[in-house]
Amino acid sequence: MPVPRDIPAGTELWDTYAAGVFDAAADPSFNWTQYAGHGPGPELLGAPGSVLEIGCGTGRALAHLAPQQGVKATGVALSPRMVELAGQRWAPLGVRIEQAEVLDWLAAGWLAADQAHHDAVYSIVGAAWFSDASRLFPLVRERLSPGGKFVFSQPPAVAGSYGPQGVYKGGFAGRAMFTYRYSCKPAVWERHLLRAGFTEAKATIVDAPKSGCIGTLLVSART
Numbered sequence: 001m002p003v004p005r006d007i008p009a010g011t012e013l014w015d016t017y018a019a020g021v022f023d024a025a026a027d028p029s030f031n032w033t034q035y036a037g038h039g040p041g042p043e044l045l046g047a048p049g050s051v052l053e054i055g056c057g058t059g060r061a062l063a064h065l066a067p068q069q070g071v072k073a074t075g076v077a078l079s080p081r082m083v084e085l086a087g088q089r090w091a092p093l094g095v096r097i098e099q100a101e102v103l104d105w106l107a108a109g110w111l112a113a114d115q116a117h118h119d120a121v122y123s124i125v126g127a128a129w130f131s132d133a134s135r136l137f138p139l140v141r142e143r144l145s146p147g148g149k150f151v152f153s154q155p156p157a158v159a160g161s162y163g164p165q166g167v168y169k170g171g172f173a174g175r176a177m178f179t180y181r182y183s184c185k186p187a188v189w190e191r192h193l194l195r196a197g198f199t200e201a202k203a204t205i206v207d208a209p210k211s212g213c214i215g216t217l218l219v220s221a222r223t
Contacts, residue, residue, distance in 0.1 A: 011078055011079065011080065021057070021058060023058070026058065026060060027060070028060050028061075028063035028064035028067075028068070028090075028093075029060050029061070029064055030042045030060075030061045030064040030065065031061075031124070032044070032124060032151075032153040032206070032216065032218055033153065033206055033208075033216040033218075034125070034155075034214070034216060035208060035209050035216075038206075038208075038209045039206045039216065039218070040206075040218075042061075042064070042065060042069060044149075044151050044218075044220060045119075045120040045122060045149055045151060046119070046120060046149055048069075048071055048118070048119030048120040048148075048149070049071060049072060049119050050071060050072040050073075050074070050117075050118045050119050050120075051065055051071050051072070051073055051074070051118055051119065051120045051121070051122065052074050052075070052076070052118040052120070052121045052122075052143065053073075053074070053075040053076070053121075053122055053123065053124070053126065054075075054076055054102045054106075054121060054122075054123050054126055054127035054128065054131075054136075054140070055076070055077060055078075055102060055123055055125075055126025055127030055128070055129075055130065056075030056076060056077050056086070056097060056126065057077060057082065057086075057124075057125075057126060058082070058085075058086055059075055059086035059087075059089065059090045059095060059097055061122075061124055062074075062075050062090065062095045062097070063089075063090040063093050063095055066090070066093045066094045066095050067093050067094070071119075072094075073094065073095045073096065074095075074096045074097070074098070074118070075095065075096070075097040075098070076097070076098045076099075076100055076102050076105050076127075077097065077098075077099060078099070078100070078101055078102070079099075080099050083097050083098070083099040102127040102131060102136070103131060103135055103136060103139065106136075106139035106140065106142075106143055107139055116143065117143055117144065117145045117148075118143060118144060118145065118148065119144075119145050119148050119149075120144075120148060120149045120150070120151070121140050121143060121144060121148070121149075121150045121151075122150070122151045122152060123151075123152035123153070123154075124152070124153055124154075125153065125154045125155070126152070126154075128152035128154065128219075129152075129154040129155075129181050129182060130179055130180065130181050130182070131182070132164070132182065133182060133184075133189070133192040133196075134192070134195075134196075137150075137192055137193055137195075137196035137198070138196045138197065140196075141196050141197045141198060141223060144223045145223075146223060147222065147223060148222070148223050149220060149221070149222050149223075150193070150198065150220070150221045150222075150223075151218075151219065151220045151221075152218075152219050153206075153216050153217060153218045153219070154216070154217055155214060155216065155217065156183075156186075156205050156214075156215055156216070156217040157183035157184060157185060157217075158183065161183060162183050162184055162185065162188070163182065163183065163184075164180045164181070164182055165180065165181055165182070165183060166178050166179075166180055167179055167180070167181055186203035186204060186205065186217065186219070187203070189201070189203040189217070189219050190202065190203050190219075193219070193221040197223075198221040198222060198223060199222060199223060200221060200222040201219070201220070201221040202219070202220055202221075203217065203218070203219040203220075204217075204218055204219075205217055205218070206218050
């Protein structure tokens with residue numbers, strides 16, 4: 001059964017999230033995993049001249065890439081509040097952040113010519129977790145330059161719990177603000193990417209730095 005795209009209070013949910021996580025004093029940083037300083041870094045993107053982060057959140061990863069790696073950095077986020085906060089914070093570093101629903105933004109025909117294609121597209125606990133892969137992955141592939149890379153990371157699936165899963169914001173009381181996230185086994189993520197037209201795909205679980213803690217799903221693909 002298809003998951004509806006019109007999610008009640010979707011934008012409001014992410015605005016509420018933005019209010020709780022954005023720190024105006026935070027420094028740029030790039031971490032694929034949820035553990036600072038653990039795991040690989042932005043080298044997984046190759047040596048891109050331009051990058052696009054889908055579901056860019058606070059924009060800290062883009063801010064790390066723009067001045068330190070010398071790349072043209074663009075992000076897309078659903079929350080108007082997050083885009084406002086992150087845009088103000090990182091615009092001086094050359095970061096460009098757009099407010100839009102990611103699937104619509106990628107599919108839009110009005111994208112400026114210099115933003116139509118990117119050498120790398122990535123998601124860090126972002127849109128790749130909260131979007132239907134059958135819709136998202138073909139759009140990402142179309143926006144990648146030849147030889148471009150798509151890399152994303154997020155928590156791995158809970159054993160036996162796969163596919164779209166509804167998630168409430170703010171516990172189980174109050175207004176019903178919710179969204180959907182998607183979980184698959186690593187091999188299934190690889191199949192989704194190959195079906196979308198990527199020529200290479202690899203999905204692995206990066207172990208946490210401490211035994212018994214939650215690892216990180218890390219997936220990469222190339223056009």
